[in-house]
Amino acid sequence: MDDATVPALAVEGLGKSYAEGRARRVVLEDVAFKVAPGECIALLGRSGSGKSTLLNLLAGIDRPDTGDVRIAGQSVVTMGEPALTLLRRRHIGFIYQFFNLIPTLTVAENLALPLELNGVPAARRRERIAALLGKVGLDGREGAFPDQLSGGEQQRVAIARAIIHDPALVLADEPTGNLDAQTGHRVLELLSHLFRDEGHTLILVTHSREVSAIADRVFAVDGGRLTERTEALSW
């Protein structure tokens, strides 16, 4: 299959429910959408709306009750654990609300880890780290440990880490949720420009309209269902 014609992400009939005592609570029901390569999608919803569950299903870290998730044409749902690990290693990048940098690794080492896991040679690793640090505005902070960085700086490292191995899909869970408004705004700008420049596909989970504004398309998650918002969005 030609990469150019295959959606970066295709979701069909996705459903997920949890047991609550004897009853079952439906979290997601018949969710379906497609994301083209290089597209930015925002999943907008209130707390408890099921958007984080959807993100987990997309990443293959949780199993759906029904439906299918295909990343670059490969079904995530039928994959075994080793294949899922390899999928995440090679084709997915994550950005978390609480950054989740490895506290015992320096900035450069945090960035090097995905490349090392993918067997990228040292020289290419160094080039790529230097280039990305420049893009996220952290030149000269290679040797700093996460606890020596501000929240905004840590999230910028996390963004760089998410795309350093050139993944097919980047999943971001409330990327500005743990930052003050001003810092959050700057991180958002960086995210927007960086992803446009590098051409990555981004799925953004957020409860903030401001954050969702950077997306090409916005889907609202509500009552376990997904609906596309059609009103005009400005960058």
Place this chain on the structure above:
Amino acid sequence: MVSLSGGTAALVDAFRLPPALIAASRRYLTRHPWQTWLSIIGIALGVAVVIAVDLANESARRGFRLSVEQVAGPATHQIQAATGGISDQTYVDLRIEQRLSLATPVIEAPIRIGERSLTLLGLDLIAAAPMRPGLLAGAGGAADAEAAAGLATALVRLLGESGTLVLAAADARALGVAAGDTVQAEIGSGTRSMQVAAVLADADGRGLAGLALADIATAQEVTGSIGQVERIDLILTDTEAARVAAALPTGLRLQTTAQRTNALAQMTRAFHTNLTAMSLLAMLVGGFIVYNTMTFAVLQRRPLLGTLRMQGVTRGQLFALVLLETLLLAAIGALLGVLAGIAVGAGLVQLVTRTINDIYFQLSVRSLHLDWLSLAKGVGLGIGVTLLAGLGPALEAARSQPRDVIRRTLVEQRGQRLLPWLAAGGGLVIGLGLLLIPLSGRSMTWGFAALFLVIVGASLCMPLVVRLLAWATTPLFGALFGSVGRLAARGITASITRSGLAVAALAVAVAATVGVGIMIGSFRASVSDWLAHTLTSDIYIATDAEGGAGNPASLPPALADELLALPGVAAVSQGRGRRVETRDGQMTLLALTSSTGRPRGFRFSGDTADDLWPRWQAGELALVSEPYAYRQQKSAGDRIELFTGAGWRTFEIGAVFQDYGSDSGTVILPKPVYAVLWDDPGVSSMGVVLASDADAESVEARVEALAAGLSPPAAVQTNRGIRELSMDIFDRTFTITEVLRLLAIGVAFVGILSALMALELERAKDYAVLRATGMTRGQLRLLILLQTSLMGIAAGLLAMPLGVVMGDLLIQVINLRSFGWTMPMQIAPGTLVSGVLLAWFAAIVAGLYPALRAARAAPAQALREE
């Protein structure tokens, strides 16, 4: 884009660790130095105890082996007499009739010169020369012509001059004597002057270290065994041995040198095994520490491991990472353990030697022998146990789910759900251990395996019990200390996967203390009771002097009548003790007689023969001790064969009596029967029974006056004096057990400190929230100390039943299988209470630093740190 179809195949390198992962791991360890070092110390202490005990055991065994080899030389066989001595004439006859060219008569006796204990070895130097060419041929063994001439001169002097001996250079240097000097030698109960004929240079005298070599005639003279030799050493082929054995006169017996050495080595086997088991217990507790530390390290990093899994780190890589960390700790711990083990071993070897001297035989071990195998065993065991302990945490790390990064409480929830299963598994393991006891027959090793299974099983049950205990005491703590009390109790439940482990480690160590305490207490009470029952006389007179040719000296036969004639004396008993050969190895023979006609002071176990005493007096029956009966599976009605002066004689066992005096077994015969069969009318001890109206002090004074003029000299001891002395020796033999017990507690203390430090570190954020919401430093300190107190008390309470079970197993299984002793379990309330207090104290002390640290921490900083 890379195809995913070959994904599984691509994970072949699943265990390859990228440098960044190793760096993250290394820095985690260095950023938690307390945790890391306490774990290392735990391993090091465990390894140190194992190595120290093994080195001490090996040094003692080596000392024993060397001394046996030195004395026996290259002899393959030995001829010994049932009566202890072989006449010169018998030796000469045998030599001529059996054409024994490689044979020498031997006398071996302890000798003390200055501060040095040596063995006097008397040989027929001419006859022994072909057997020991290196030592005695002069020129053959000497380094140069001058030395050869010196040796030849020494040989001539030894043969020609009475009272001369040869020393090794090392011994001569230590004593500060040279050839030609006169030394005062203590032999038996006397002292006499002897002349050093020669000092063998190191090259020649290495095989002579610890010996004082003399001609047989000199040895006979100084040991008072003129005309008698102790044994004949020979070098024989199998054919020659069969011929000689068939031709030996009645009362003489040929055995291989190895048989004799094995019989002696067998005596201390159980003692060495018990020491090893105690050291393994310390290692087990050390393993707990490692398990605790590594489990905590995994749990603490669970979100981090989840993040790594999100980035594509495989389960195999996480597994390898944790095992690598464990291996690093194990390697450092083992290295430090080797150094500490050598240092502790140097002290321990003295305790081991002293215990062997107290209860088995005379042994001189001058220094710790660095046995590489012992070191390798200790290191291997340390690393093995550590890796085994790290296996669980490594598997736990490998089970990390990427979603753990999001749901931190999941781990604890899963742990909580696992508790009943863990307890059920523990119950199964305990059951398996208890089942193993009857199935394992009399095996000591399997007995210990059963004991360890019970310990491990109990520790698996503990986390659930701790959770129930914390849940049950929450209202009480709430009532006593308000919300701080409730928080303290609930904190244990909330982090049961960590707190449960810490409590289990402490409880096992304290239970070991309680169990060993119960065993020693029961043993001590039984020995004390046995002494009170067995020592039926009021005053004892005994001589421990050598009577020559391996026989003990004898008290004058008329002494019994003189004692009986003293006013206030109701009865006099007489005794003679010696080692005898049986078909089942060597044992102690005690020959008794009493002026009342029947010895007293026996406590029998099992059935006794009909008409016991009359038949015993008639020489039909023998009484045997419990250790012999247990080991040989014999009881009343069975037979025992003894090698007497008249050859092998069979006796029916009349009864089995309780005896804590010797673990190699004792047989008791009536004195007249013994005197005939062993041709030994001597008496080595007499017991004086006072009349009920006698003035004890005045009788004792009279007995002492009678004994004062005796030759060889005899010691007078009161019943009480002997009991006190016996209990002193008992306590001394358990010093080493106490030392090992303390070391095990030391390891456990490090464990609880490590666990508490880790727990407090993890809860730093919770404490910061409490401080931020208005809790004072004092309240926080109280909270932590309450929590550690509760954990300590829980450990102490759990240690009580486990300690009692351990004590029972030590008494009913280990002691019985090791030594053949049975005894009722006696639990002193103080032992149990002190166990609980010890656990509480250890937990409080271990909690002090974390409490102070948590109270000092700035809430803002702790809140900021993820």
